[in-house]
Amino acid sequence: MTTKNSFNAAPVEPIGDADNALNVTTVETAAECAEVDEQMNVEAAMAADFSEEDAALDAEKAGLAIGEETAEELSAADVDKNDLSGKSKQELVEMFESLLSSEPVQTLRKSVEAIKIAFYKLHRAEVDAARKAFEAEAAEGAEFTPQVDAMEVKLKDLFKEYRTRRDEYIANLDSIKEENLKIKLSIIEELKELVNSDETLNNTFAKFRELQQRWKETGLVPQQKVKDLWETYNLHVENFYNFIKINKELRDLDLKKNYEQKMQLCEQAEALITEPSIVEAFHKLQKLHDEWRETGPVANEYKEALWERFKAASSRINKQHQEYFDTIKQEQLKNLELKSELCEKTEALVDQPYTSRKEWNKASERLIEIQKIWRTIGFAPKKDNTRIYDRFRSACDRFFEAKRKFYEGVKSEMEHNLQLKQEICEAAEALQNSEDWKHATEELIALQAKWKQVGTVSRRYSDQVWKRFRAACDSFFERKAQHFSSIENEHEANLQKKLALIEEMHAADIKAGGYDLIKSFQRRWSEIGYVPIKQKDAVQKKYKEAVDAMFGVLRGSERDRSMNRFKERLQGMKSQSDKRMRSERERLYNKVRQMEQDIALLENNIGFFSKSKNADAMISEIRDKIAKAKQELQLTIEKIHLIDSYNAEEGGKKE
Numbered sequence: 001m002t003t004k005n006s007f008n009a010a011p012v013e014p015i016g017d018a019d020n021a022l023n024v025t026t027v028e029t030a031a032e033c034a035e036v037d038e039q040m041n042v043e044a045a046m047a048a049d050f051s052e053e054d055a056a057l058d059a060e061k062a063g064l065a066i067g068e069e070t071a072e073e074l075s076a077a078d079v080d081k082n083d084l085s086g087k088s089k090q091e092l093v094e095m096f097e098s099l100l101s102s103e104p105v106q107t108l109r110k111s112v113e114a115i116k117i118a119f120y121k122l123h124r125a126e127v128d129a130a131r132k133a134f135e136a137e138a139a140e141g142a143e144f145t146p147q148v149d150a151m152e153v154k155l156k157d158l159f160k161e162y163r164t165r166r167d168e169y170i171a172n173l174d175s176i177k178e179e180n181l182k183i184k185l186s187i188i189e190e191l192k193e194l195v196n197s198d199e200t201l202n203n204t205f206a207k208f209r210e211l212q213q214r215w216k217e218t219g220l221v222p223q224q225k226v227k228d229l230w231e232t233y234n235l236h237v238e239n240f241y242n243f244i245k246i247n248k249e250l251r252d253l254d255l256k257k258n259y260e261q262k263m264q265l266c267e268q269a270e271a272l273i274t275e276p277s278i279v280e281a282f283h284k285l286q287k288l289h290d291e292w293r294e295t296g297p298v299a300n301e302y303k304e305a306l307w308e309r310f311k312a313a314s315s316r317i318n319k320q321h322q323e324y325f326d327t328i329k330q331e332q333l334k335n336l337e338l339k340s341e342l343c344e345k346t347e348a349l350v351d352q353p354y355t356s357r358k359e360w361n362k363a364s365e366r367l368i369e370i371q372k373i374w375r376t377i378g379f380a381p382k383k384d385n386t387r388i389y390d391r392f393r394s395a396c397d398r399f400f401e402a403k404r405k406f407y408e409g410v411k412s413e414m415e416h417n418l419q420l421k422q423e424i425c426e427a428a429e430a431l432q433n434s435e436d437w438k439h440a441t442e443e444l445i446a447l448q449a450k451w452k453q454v455g456t457v458s459r460r461y462s463d464q465v466w467k468r469f470r471a472a473c474d475s476f477f478e479r480k481a482q483h484f485s486s487i488e489n490e491h492e493a494n495l496q497k498k499l500a501l502i503e504e505m506h507a508a509d510i511k512a513g514g515y516d517l518i519k520s521f522q523r524r525w526s527e528i529g530y531v532p533i534k535q536k537d538a539v540q541k542k543y544k545e546a547v548d549a550m551f552g553v554l555r556g557s558e559r560d561r562s563m564n565r566f567k568e569r570l571q572g573m574k575s576q577s578d579k580r581m582r583s584e585r586e587r588l589y590n591k592v593r594q595m596e597q598d599i600a601l602l603e604n605n606i607g608f609f610s611k612s613k614n615a616d617a618m619i620s621e622i623r624d625k626i627a628k629a630k631q632e633l634q635l636t637i638e639k640i641h642l643i644d645s646y647n648a649e650e651g652g653k654k655e
Contacts, residue, residue, distance in 0.1 A: 058120045062152070064159050066109060070170060084118040089151040092119045096158050105165045112162060119155055136460075174222075181221040184229060187211050191236040205254075208240055216294045230293055241297055252299075259298040262306050265291055269313035273320075282321040285314060329381070336380035339388045342370050346395040350402065357410070360403055367399060411458070418457040421465045424450060428472035437480055444473055488532070495531040498539050505546040510553045518550050566639050570646055585643045588636055595633045602626045 059065075084092065096115050099108055127146045134144045190211055194204055221229060241254075265288050272288075275281035298306060349367055354360045380388050424447050431447075434440035457465060505521050513520075531539055573580045602622050 056117055056120075058124055059116045062120075062156065064116055064156070066112065066163065066166070070106065070173075084114055087118065089119055089122050089149075089155075092122075093151055093154050093158065096155065096162075100158060100162055100165075105162065105169050108162065109166075112159070116155075116159070119151075123149060123152060177220050177222045180219045181225055181229070183218045184215060184221060184233070187215050187218070188232055188236055191233075191240060194240055195236075212237075212294070212296070234293075234297075237296055254296065255299045258296040259302055259306070261295045262292065262298060262310070265295070266306065266309045266313065269310055269317070272317055273313065278317075278320050278324040281317055285317050289314070332379055332381045335377050336384050336388060338377050339374065339380055339392065342374050342377075343388065343391050343395060346370055346392060346399065350395055350399045354403075354406065360406060363399075364403065367396065371396070413455060414457045417455045418461055418465065420454045421451065421457060421469065424454070425465060425468045425472060428469055428476075432472045432475040433479075434476065435483075437483065440476060441480070444476060448473065487530075491530050491532045494529045495535055495539060497528045498525065498531060498543065501525060501528070502539075502542050502546050505543075505550065508550070510550045518547065521550075522547070562635060563638070563642075566642070570642065581643060581647065585640060588640050588643070592633060592636050592640070595629055595636065599626055599629050599633065602629070 084095075087095070092115050096112065099111055103111075126149075130146060131144050134142075138144070191208070194208055194211075215233065269285060269288050272281040272284055275284070292310060297303065346367060349363050349370075352363065354363055374392065379385050428444060428447050431440045431443055451469060456462070501521065501524060508517060508521075510517060525543060530536075569584075570581075573584065602625055606619055606622055
């Protein structure tokens with residue numbers, strides 16, 4: 001429902017029309033203006049939060065795309081995004097800079113992605129706020145250009161450094177792996193030489209420990225070489241242990257140490273079963289397997305049991321990992337299906353022809369609900385996720401673009417309405433100093449009615465133009481009220497004069513003065529002037545009653561004289577023939593019939609005039625005619641009865 005604001009001018013008695021009073025009311029639909037202006041900003045209707053997706057797109061447009069994820073980056077630990085909540089742009093940039101200087105480049109991808117998204121969420125919000133502020137103040141047609149963000153420049157520089165280092169790492173990765181392969185092959189050769197060494201056993205064992213440590217510290221090798229390399233390495237480790245078996249104490253000590261290490265690895269693997277994050281558990285298991293391979297052999301009686309224990313824990317975690325990703329895959333397929341349905345519903349909304357604000361608002365509410373549902377649905381499969389999001393966002397953009405164009409038309413209409421209301425203001429201002437109270441009042445009332453018929457204007461101007469129009473109206477009606485308040489005392493004096501005149505009318509000898517005396521009283525009454533509007537009807541009623549009473553006295557006296565004259569005529573007719581008497585009765589009878597018809601016509605006319613303007617005076621005049629006609633009718637009927645009584649009297653005498 002539209003909220004209405006109104007103003008009222010106090011009722012006053014306009015000059016020249018004592019029977020009418022004014023009640024001036026006008027309306028400005030300010031709430032409706034606000035509704036239209038709110039709808040002009042179509043992006044405000046996007047109730048669902050697409051901030052992360054939009055931030056990702058903004059970052060991509062800014063040239064901050066990273067590229068495909070490598071195996072090393074995939075195995076890196078996940079980032080807790082809660083650690084970034086509440087941080088400013090500067091804090092995010094400083095965090096990026098710190099990570100870049102302290103961490104291996106192959107471990108940074110997930111952190112960089114999270115920092116990038118968090119930064120551009122803040123950046124986009126700032127730009128949107130600046131745009132709205134600009135549009136509220138800027139002239140029509142001005143274009144918004146965001147200011148250069150120093151923090152964004154710094155972020156881009158850091159990202160450029162990160163991407164350069166990452167690209168170098170990836171470019172060198174194959175050669176690094178080949179180099180690592182050469183190093184590990186040389187370690188195997190050194191293991192072979194240890195078996196044939198002439199050095200003391202203690203020196204040989206120390207050398208063996210050194211080779212094991214070097215093996216652990218050497219990085220990745222080409223994937224196709226991993227299996228053969230590990231088998232060869234383990235073979236020569238076993239040969240070394242067989243070589244040193246002559247020193248049973250030293251060998252048993254090392255086997256015991258290896259046993260303890262592998263027992264710990266088994267326990268750690270089993271503990272991973274309760275790890276909350278299945279993905280994290282899987283990544284930790286890979287590291288445990290690396291450690292298992294790098295740990296030397298154990299005594300033969302423990303070898304198979306330890307491995308079966310470690311393998312059993314690994315199998316459970318691998319199974320959980322596989323089931324987890326199978327579930328995720330099914331969920332993602334279901335999410336893709338649900339999102340496809342939402343795309344279809346959104347596209348159906350886009351295809352509908354909307355012709356009114358009500359229809360657009362209803363469709364917008366439906367789309368907002370669809371967007372809220374979209375936000376509750378998880379990711380689609382990776383190969384489809386970007387495509388389905390682009391489809392949905394494209395449909396939303398088309399909807400709101402069509403809505404924007406619709407409201408551009410509404411805006412044009414509001415601009416036209418503004419021009420009309422400004423013209424009304426000019427007309428009102430031209431009248432505000434007028435002293436032609438009746439004419440100016442009528443003109444302003446007409447302008448107020450015209451104002452109501454003009455549609456809404458932009459909220460930016462609605463208050464301004466409304467206050468301008470109201471100020472002109474208020475100025476006139478305040479002056480008018482002051483003017484009429486100045487003659488209030490005069491009106492009160494007129495009232496007392498009229499009341500005194502009525503008393504004089506009651507006391508007058510109307511039979512002696514006759515109709516001339518009544519006309520004198522009527523002339524004096526009209527010369528007195530206006531009375532306070534609250535007493536006008538009451539004093540007018542008293543005056544009318546006094547006049548009617550005087551006319552009644554005169555009519556009564558006239559009636560008696562008329563009947564006496566008629567009786568004298570009848571006496572003259574009695575001496576003549578009965579024919580004269582019958583002729584007179586016939587004439588009077590026809591007069592009665594005619595007067596009855598005339599009275600009926602006048603009474604019918606009252607109903608007709610009651611529907612017209614200024615009918616009170618005409619109705620009063622007709623009622624006076626009816627009253628006089630009825631009096632004459634009654635007098636005529638009495639004359640007929642008098643003739644009948646004479647005839648009856650004469651008939652009795654003849655009998």
